[in-house]
Amino acid sequence: MPHYHNPLDASQLPAWQQLQQQRLNMQDFRMTEAFAADAQRFQRFSLNHDGMLLDFSKNLLDDTTLDLLMQLAEQSQLQPAIQALFNGEPVNASEQRPALHTALRRPIGDSLVVDGEDLIPLIHDVLNNMTELVNRIHNGLWRGYSEKPITDIVNIGIGGSFLGPQLVSEALLPFAQQGVHCHFLANIDGSEFHELSNSLNAETTLFIVSSKSFSTLETLKNAQAARSWYLAQGGSEASIHRHFIAVSSNIEAAVEFGIAAENILPIWDWVGGRYSLWSAIGLPIALYIGMSNFKELLAGAWSMDQHFQNAPFAENMPVILAMLGIWYSDFWQAQSHAILPYDHYLRNFTQHLQQLDMESNGKHVRQDGSALSYPSGSVIWGGVGCNGQHAYHQLLHQGTLLVPADFIVPVVSHNQIADHHQWLYANCLSQSQALMQGKSLEQAAQELRDKGLPEDEVARLAPHKAIPGNRPSNTLVLERICPRRLGALIALYEHKVFVQSVVWGTNAFDQWGVELGKVLGEDVYQRLTGQASLNGADASTQGLINFFRNRHRG
Numbered sequence: 001m002p003h004y005h006n007p008l009d010a011s012q013l014p015a016w017q018q019l020q021q022q023r024l025n026m027q028d029f030r031m032t033e034a035f036a037a038d039a040q041r042f043q044r045f046s047l048n049h050d051g052m053l054l055d056f057s058k059n060l061l062d063d064t065t066l067d068l069l070m071q072l073a074e075q076s077q078l079q080p081a082i083q084a085l086f087n088g089e090p091v092n093a094s095e096q097r098p099a100l101h102t103a104l105r106r107p108i109g110d111s112l113v114v115d116g117e118d119l120i121p122l123i124h125d126v127l128n129n130m131t132e133l134v135n136r137i138h139n140g141l142w143r144g145y146s147e148k149p150i151t152d153i154v155n156i157g158i159g160g161s162f163l164g165p166q167l168v169s170e171a172l173l174p175f176a177q178q179g180v181h182c183h184f185l186a187n188i189d190g191s192e193f194h195e196l197s198n199s200l201n202a203e204t205t206l207f208i209v210s211s212k213s214f215s216t217l218e219t220l221k222n223a224q225a226a227r228s229w230y231l232a233q234g235g236s237e238a239s240i241h242r243h244f245i246a247v248s249s250n251i252e253a254a255v256e257f258g259i260a261a262e263n264i265l266p267i268w269d270w271v272g273g274r275y276s277l278w279s280a281i282g283l284p285i286a287l288y289i290g291m292s293n294f295k296e297l298l299a300g301a302w303s304m305d306q307h308f309q310n311a312p313f314a315e316n317m318p319v320i321l322a323m324l325g326i327w328y329s330d331f332w333q334a335q336s337h338a339i340l341p342y343d344h345y346l347r348n349f350t351q352h353l354q355q356l357d358m359e360s361n362g363k364h365v366r367q368d369g370s371a372l373s374y375p376s377g378s379v380i381w382g383g384v385g386c387n388g389q390h391a392y393h394q395l396l397h398q399g400t401l402l403v404p405a406d407f408i409v410p411v412v413s414h415n416q417i418a419d420h421h422q423w424l425y426a427n428c429l430s431q432s433q434a435l436m437q438g439k440s441l442e443q444a445a446q447e448l449r450d451k452g453l454p455e456d457e458v459a460r461l462a463p464h465k466a467i468p469g470n471r472p473s474n475t476l477v478l479e480r481i482c483p484r485r486l487g488a489l490i491a492l493y494e495h496k497v498f499v500q501s502v503v504w505g506t507n508a509f510d511q512w513g514v515e516l517g518k519v520l521g522e523d524v525y526q527r528l529t530g531q532a533s534l535n536g537a538d539a540s541t542q543g544l545i546n547f548f549r550n551r552h553r554g
């Protein structure tokens, strides 16, 4: 039986127990001292892959710890688990299916036979269909009901059918093709629909209903609203196929909704929603940046896939990031992890990672259903720098919580304005430096004395100005934000998440917790609209329903 059906209890592995001792040994470890003692620390604790540099030297890390973390990865059977992932074994045990987002990145001519079928030709057939569709729209051959070419694409989808495509489209704005605008409609909040539809012309708008399941409430309600809006604007039923296409694995439901069968691009149940931007769910990306750039995105991810499969663990970027994350959450009680991209175009990266990481690793049992006795996924949060420096970085510097951070920054800017990029890059580096160095009480006191303050004022102010330091971070430097590097960056975090799930023994590819909210949402809606009695709901929910109903009465 494959190991993931019967995962190991990580806390019983020898390396885990040695790491517990190592944590105690590291109590007085100071990164600044480690740098002073080792001129090669940066070289030894940094990695390069395909135009990407990972500096992990500013961590609570020494050789023994790194070695133990790599042993933990080995003892967790990571290598066979990676092979199982890439080979299409059912790594998603609760749903008994593989998670084959990596297959979507494989080059043509490759082969991956799962259950007797070679998936690569299927995948490339869909890529060809996407190419044809993109070309027709870009060349003005796809016409709306009044024979005008399409100018605006609206992607209707939520979760993985929104966050990945939105992140990539916005991140690759400098690669956008002329003439096609992409919009995203995700939330059921009518205000989002209202604001967007006000800016659109129905004659030249194409809606992509993007839903793997074609059963997601928010998406279906928005798709219905879009259809009503399109008809109210003068569009005809007969021309609906010119304005609505779908991406789904539930072809039947999409057809029933009214999408023409030839307008439905398939995805497969072996692609998880939060891993689906590489599939036809990425159609808005392809429409925005063109198909050759979309293929570059896939190529970048595939290059990271190969690195992940082949590099020894100690030189493997996803493995290093994952094991450092485990070091902090399971041995240092860190409960959150900050993602801090210093690039305007990556401003939605944290949001995408929130779904990728928290929906994947927010689990409390192992694949076999046994309870975890140690923490699993962290809270992922953060946002674009420098903005965060003037908001939440204060807590990173002087708060009582340990928050490891990933800084992400390109060397080359798409928009060199005076010396802004030098300043941006300098700020990124100086933040990780400040987190590491901090400022001792003595230093703070001396600075105050140097300013001529009396001793009682020095004693009063110095504790406020002292900064603990020794706070860990990784820095990822990309050559520049381009399709290939972005593909590699996203794939890097996908694999980081997978490695952690293997060590914890959890399933990174299901999300049963989300389902309860969906079921209760339906129940509350029935009560709110008077279709079901309030009896049986808790008093808080009843009170809140009544408040709403009183306002809407009469």
Ligand code: F6P
Binding pocket: 157, 158, 159, 160, 161, 210, 211, 212, 213, 214, 215, 216, 219, 273, 274, 359, 511, 514
């Ligand atoms: O919110 C749960 C979820 O199932 C996500 O995993 C998924 O990305 C999202 O809903 C959207 O699902 P679908 O593409 O099926 O509409």
